[in-house]
Amino acid sequence: MSNSLLSKDSLSEAYKRELKEIRNIVGNSLEQRKYTIVAEVEFINEGRFGTNFVTVFDESGTKIQMKVAEQLAHVLEREKTYIFSGHFEVGYSEKFGALQFKPQQIEAFGNSFRTMQQQVASRELIESQYLSKYKNDFSSFLGKQRCHVALVTSGQSKAIHDVEEVLKRRPGIVHSVYRVKLNDSKSIAAGIFEASESGCDVVMIVRGGGSDTDFLVFDSVEVVREIYNCSIPVITGLGHTSNLTLADQVADRCETTPTKAAQFLLDRLGRVENTSSYEVREETSHYAAYKKPVRLPEQPIKNKKGNIPLFIVISISVVILAIIYLNYYL
Template identity: 25%
Template sequence: MITSKDKTILTVSQLTTAIKNNLENEYRFVRISGEISNVKTPFSGHSYFTLKDANAQIRAVLFKQQKRFVALKLADGQDVVCFGRVTVYEPRGEYQLVVDSVELFGAGQLQQEFERLKEKLAAQGYFETRYKKAIPAFPKNIIVISSPTGAALQDFLKIVRMRQAPLQIKIIPTLVQGKDAPADICRALILAEKQPETDVIVLCRGGGSLEDLWAFNDEQVADAIFRCPIPIITGIGHEIDFTIADFCADFRAPTPTAAAETLSADSASLMLQIDSCKKRLQRMIGQKFGAIQMQLNHSIKLLGGLTSRLASGEHRLNMSQSYLQQAMNEYLSTLENRVNLRRAQLEAQAPVAKVRLQERQLSHLKKALLGNMKHIITRHEAKLGTQAALLNSVSPLATLARGYSVVRKRDITGKLSSVVTDSAAVNAGDRVHILLHQGQLDCLVTEKNNS
């Protein structure tokens, strides 16, 4: 400091240079907030303006070569945060701020706070996939937490009505903007947890600026979402908007409309699934019938040598096969009619909640069909056994078993001739061979009686 006792006399340039050096060393890099005024951009391309608050002001300059790194277009009245260096413009003896970067005051602060909270919660595991709860494929009871007067809620309900989804929807009104909104959202989440048989909670809000959506970047809201035992879907803002609530939720939908589409099943898709089940059932029945047909053809080939005696049995078997095929066709037609009836009911009522019941009924019908097929096959196998027994009863071996015998004459060489059916064919002294049911006899004819 120069006092009246100092003998050193400084020039204006020396004093100005000393002040410049002191300022630049003391405030090498600073971040200053204030309001822009009196912006001027001459032909040189540099922008000169004043940065002020309620009690003071400072001149500032943003040089042309630095503008390519600044996205903000400077205008009077903007509240900004400038990052730069304090220096002295020696020709005029004025100090000023040489600006390196500029950002809006509110958005910059909020964005920094957003990133800090995001990093903090990520480090605590709030966003990890292993903590995400599965969203039910076909939810029935849904609680929507949103502003009752907002367009987001109306868009959500419009999609549900359009899809005719059988959903039970309960709405918990809440604030979605303002300083009281975070506490109100937490209150709504706690209330939703207490509702019985709740499948999914939907937290939705329409689009807006970062400040408008700030209630969903609150740490208390993030903690309430993370600790909620019920799966939560968020549909906040537009597709490009991301909030802390989206990262903590179990599923993030880009918009409220997308959240409704996620939860309401598409009837056309369900119809495709039913048609697929029908085709798979028909294919299985066809394969089973083909296997039975192959077994039947194989059995017919084994009995080919007895065609004449089994003609009646084969005819009956063919008739039975025809009846079986007719019965199966009628049964399949009945099943098809039932499926068509269920399809018509589904198209008329959009029965999302009944899909599982239909699947159980189809499974029951499949088991009943297989049981009926086994019963029919068993019944015809029994008929085939009866025919085989009848065939056995008229065979020559069965006749021998009842006490009859076959008598054949031997010639002088001992060779057997034809069967003897008349006593005139033999004479006393001839040798005959008798075939019994068990064993054989060689006999000598000692006497004959032609009567």
């Protein structure tokens, strides 16, 4: 290979050089295009030379870095939403992508997207009495020999494996996966409806952990309405301990992880009746090891033919043999 084809620049330096070239070509054009966007502040990095670099995201979860003048940045707070008016410009580093936003005006909008969405959804749900559903009644599951679980989640979710590892501990449980897009409330609602009409015994909605924005869909009216209207019990196992959603609040039972959701179902089902002999022996042996022996009062040993004590029978037999002996030899 010719040495002229080999670059001595690092990838990072080459990227920066090309960004600079693009900035020189389209910079003026980008400045003429004004945008007004609503975004939530995730992180504020106080930079140098009077400029702060602020990471924001919109309601769909799309993130971008903003280059904010210091006199504007002092009003910003994390987990608050703002209306930013300004223009895009070509970035200076590959770390933050090719474009960044430079606002000229900032106006407070409200709380975090999740808080605002929950407030709006809660009002509608309270008015519709969706949150008044009777919960946590799984008494009919105790002792069921067979149980068909409708698992509503993404087809690529690691939560499927977590749930399967728990469910396989008890015979008689089968599951079907109803694949949905976990970032799309309409897709999740459709999956819940399909699972409800499938003839399964219980619906289990699960997903792994993530950022707060990943769980906004579970605060949507569409998802909550389908859970409320579901004809069979619904168990949720969404994220981790901090991810309490409106879907959790309207479900028949909510757990903090997919694994705990599956374990809850196992606990409600209990052991199957046709327990294996190994399990029976194990339980009996364990109990016997700690059971205090009971002493019964001594009873006379009985003859198979009646109620005469054995020692009397033996004595009579000896006497008869003695008489026969004496008559024979005398």
